[in-house]
Structures are given as structure tokens and as C-alpha cells.
Amino acid sequence: MIPIERAVEIVTATAAERRAGRMPPESVELAEARGRVLREAVVSAEDSPPFDKSIRDGFALRAGDVLEPPVHLRVVGESRAGKAFEGSVGRGECCEIMTGAPLPAGADSVVMVEYTERPESGVARVLRSVAEGGGTLRRGAETRAGDLLIPAGRKISLADIGLLASAGRKTPMVSRKPRVAIVATGDELVDPTATPGSGQIRNSNSYTLAAQVIAAGAEPVLLGIARDDLPDLREKIGRALEHDIALVSGGVSMGKYDFVEPVLDELGVTTLFDKVAMKPGKPTVFGYREGTFVFGLPGNPVSTIVSFHMFVRPVISSLLWEESRTDMLEGVLEAPTKCDPERVAIVPAHARFADGAFRVRTASWKGSSDLAGLARSNALVVIPSREGTLAVGENVQFLSLE
Ligand code: AMP
Numbered sequence: 001m002i003p004i005e006r007a008v009e010i011v012t013a014t015a016a017e018r019r020a021g022r023m024p025p026e027s028v029e030l031a032e033a034r035g036r037v038l039r040e041a042v043v044s045a046e047d048s049p050p051f052d053k054s055i056r057d058g059f060a061l062r063a064g065d066v067l068e069p070p071v072h073l074r075v076v077g078e079s080r081a082g083k084a085f086e087g088s089v090g091r092g093e094c095c096e097i098m099t100g101a102p103l104p105a106g107a108d109s110v111v112m113v114e115y116t117e118r119p120e121s122g123v124a125r126v127l128r129s130v131a132e133g134g135g136t137l138r139r140g141a142e143t144r145a146g147d148l149l150i151p152a153g154r155k156i157s158l159a160d161i162g163l164l165a166s167a168g169r170k171t172p173m174v175s176r177k178p179r180v181a182i183v184a185t186g187d188e189l190v191d192p193t194a195t196p197g198s199g200q201i202r203n204s205n206s207y208t209l210a211a212q213v214i215a216a217g218a219e220p221v222l223l224g225i226a227r228d229d230l231p232d233l234r235e236k237i238g239r240a241l242e243h244d245i246a247l248v249s250g251g252v253s254m255g256k257y258d259f260v261e262p263v264l265d266e267l268g269v270t271t272l273f274d275k276v277a278m279k280p281g282k283p284t285v286f287g288y289r290e291g292t293f294v295f296g297l298p299g300n301p302v303s304t305i306v307s308f309h310m311f312v313r314p315v316i317s318s319l320l321w322e323e324s325r326t327d328m329l330e331g332v333l334e335a336p337t338k339c340d341p342e343r344v345a346i347v348p349a350h351a352r353f354a355d356g357a358f359r360v361r362t363a364s365w366k367g368s369s370d371l372a373g374l375a376r377s378n379a380l381v382v383i384p385s386r387e388g389t390l391a392v393g394e395n396v397q398f399l400s401l402e
């Protein structure tokens with residue numbers, strides 16, 4: 001049994017060592033690119049905005065001309081978005097201007113139309129003064145040519161979609177999604193559409209895992225249920241090993257019919273650990289065969305979810321060449337919580353933001369098969385392994401499930 005921190009280290013180091021050449025870049029339509037990991041740095045080719053522009057509908061003028069309103073100015077032209085006024089604005093003059101239009105030469109500010117009147121054609125009456133530069137945005141105020149807009153390795157955000165379009169990248173290069181095979185094991189399992197007979201339950205892990213795979217930015221491949229016998233396990237796990245990642249749920253504890261580890265051995269998988277000092281999730285197996293990363297995840301539904309969060313997600317993130325990021329948040333305990341001296345506990349919890357901090361308390365649940373208990377919580381809190389009890393007000397790490 002190894003400490004959880006060590007297990008996370010092994011998983012991330014192994015993924016980083018063995019991912020070379022994996023997940024080549026592919027191009028994607030811009031509107032589909034959100035959440036994908038960008039494989040090219042995007043550097044701005046132009047200043048933004050590319051010219052001094054008006055951010056108001058109104059009149060471009062010299063701020064010095066309207067220090068003591070009301071002031072009458074001669075209207076010398078019009079500058080509209082996409083069609084600049086070619087002349088210049090002199091003292092005592094102004095130019096009608098629209099939002100997004102280039103600021104004409106000579107003008108330094110824009111007074112919005114609401115603060116003006118048109119007593120006669122060719123004349124504007126300006127009712128308010130304006131600070132120099134008011135109502136305008138200078139060339140390069142947002143970004144300058146040569147600025148790094150998005151580093152390679154970032155998960156593309158909504159704003160990034162807009163930046164990519166502005167930078168002329170209609171089909172950005174992103175990491176191909178890793179394909180993650182999922183095999184559920186257990187003689188007791190039936191498909192969710194079937195009515196369980198005596199001693200049977202419906203397979204839920206395949207679906208929570210698939211949903212977690214999708215959320216992590218990869219593509220699930222459901223290979224169904226393997227029975228607890230060697231031939232069926234060999235066949236299904238063998239197929240799973242042809243993917244970037246193979247996830248096998250159940251069959252990794254100490255039971256008489258837990259055959260997953262021997263089958264992994266037989267199929268040439270190098271196992272790096274098979275027990276982690278955590279609860280739930282103790283019987284988590286990690287290894288590799290050539291380019292495939294392999295996980296044997298504990299069968300209990302909450303354990304499977306927790307193990308995926310802790311160990312599978314970092315591997316997917318590494319395969320995607322995603323820049324390092326941590327999903328753990330820091331919070332303050334709201335209720336005393338007993339520790340386990342042997343194992344780190346990762347338990348369903350309620351987290352809420354109040355008075356400037358996250359407040360976290362463990363939820364009531366019936367152990368590692370209690371999906372309904374997990375469903376009533378919104379976080380998983382990490383309770384460190386030590387003697388005694390954590391007091392109210394102690395800092396804890398947690399993972400938001402929202
Ligand atoms: P195992 O790790 O195979 O001993 O399974 C531990 C517990 O998890 C048992 O109660 C199983 O019935 C349950 N279990 C295993 N696989 C699944 C699954 N795919 N969906 C729901 N429950 C499962």
C-alpha cells in the first residue's frame with residue numbers, strides 16, 4: 001500500500017514519460033473548440049484595437065474646446081464603423097462619429113450623442129465637457145502586435161474562442177482526444193435497461209466513468225460488461241488495451257473471483273501500484289502496456305468516481321498536453337471531522353462560499369456504494385490521515401463536483 005501523494009506522483013510521472021508522440025494535434029472548427037487543449041501558441045499579429053476608435057455614438061472633438069459647456073461646434077463630417085472620415089477636426093470643429101469608427105485626425109475625445117443637440121444642420125451644441133481621451137479606445141490598448149494571446153497547452157475558454165477568431169484562426173490545432181476504453185466487470189451486473197434478477201444489480205460505473213471521461217476532454221469507448229471468468233476478462237481487457245487508456249472497474253479486491261490483476265499480468269501489463277492508502281479507493285491498480293495506460297478501479301460506485309478524479313484525470317490531462325492545473329480548492333471546516341490514522345479519506349461534502357471563504361462539512365453517507373449520498377453533496381473533501389479529529393476552522397482541500 002502506498003500513500004496517495006506517491007500514487008499521484010507515479011501516475012503523473014509515468015504519463016509524462018510515456019506520452020511522447022501521443023495525441024497528435026488535429027484541427028477543429030472554431031465553434032467546436034471550447035474545452036479542447038490548444039497545441040499552438042497564438043500571438044497577436046496586429047494591435048487591438050487596430051486604430052484609435054470611438055466607443056460611443058456622438059461627436060469626435062478636442063476636449064480643450066468644450067471646457068465650459070454649452071459650446072457650439074461646426075460639424076465637418078462623419079466617421080462610421082468601416083468608413084473613416086478622411087479629413088481632420090480643427091479647433092471649434094467636431095465630427096459625427098459612431099461606435100467602432102476610427103477617431104479622425106485632430107480629435108482626441110468623443111462626447112456621446114445624449115449630451116449634444118443639433119440646433120441647425122452643420123452645428124452641434126455640446127452640453128458637457130469630456131476628459132481628454134474620453135469615449136475612445138487607443139490603438140493597442142487591449143493587446144499589441146507580438147503579444148502572446150493564448151499559450152499552447154491551455155484549455156480553450158469562451159473568451160479564447162473570440163480571441164482565436166480575432167487572430168484569424170478559424171480552425172485551431174488542438175490535441176486529438178485520447179480514446180478511453182471502459183470495461184465493467186462482475187457476474188452480478190446487468191445493463192441499465194434490464195430488470196435485475198436475484199442477486200443482480202445494474203451497471204452504473206460504465207456510465208459515471210464515461211461521463212467523467214467526457215468531462216476530462218477525452219472520448220469514452222464502452223466495451224460492456226465482462227463476467228468474472230478468465231476467458232471473458234482476457235477478451236474484453238485485451239480489446240481495452242488497444243486504446244490510449246483502459247479502465248476496468250471492479251474485480252481488483254481480495255475476493256475469490258477478483259481476477260483482473262492476474263489477467264492484466266497475463267496480457268503483459270506492467271503494474272506500478274495496486275493499493276493506495278485512501279478510502280474509498282484503496283484497491284486502485286495502475287500500470288501500462290506500451291503506449292496504453294491501464295487502471296483497475298475499485299467496483300464500488302463512489303470509489304470508482306473518487307479514483308477517477310484522483311488518478312485517471314491527471315493522465316488524460318497529461319496526454320492532452322494540458323498545462324498543469326490543480327482542481328483542488330481550499331476551504332475551512334464547519335464541523336469537527338474524525339481522521340483515519342491509516343488512510344487519507346476523500347468523502348462527500350457540502351461546500352458553500354460565505355464570509356470570504358469556502359465552508360466545508362462532510363455529508364452524511366452510507367459508504368462507498370452510496371451514490372445517493374454522493375448525489376446530495378456538491379464536493380469531495382480530503383481528510384488527511386492522522387490521529388484524532390480535525391477541529392472547526394481547520395483548512396482542508398476539496399474538489400468541487402459542480
Ligand atoms: P468488486 O470491486 O468487483 O468487488 O465490487 C465491489 C462492489 O461494487 C460490489 O458490491 C459490486 O457489486 C459493485 N460494483 C462493481 N462493479 C459495479 C458496476 N459496474 N456498477 C455498479 N456497481 C458495481
Ligand code: MG
Pocket residue numbers: 185186187250251299
Ligand atoms: Mg466484482
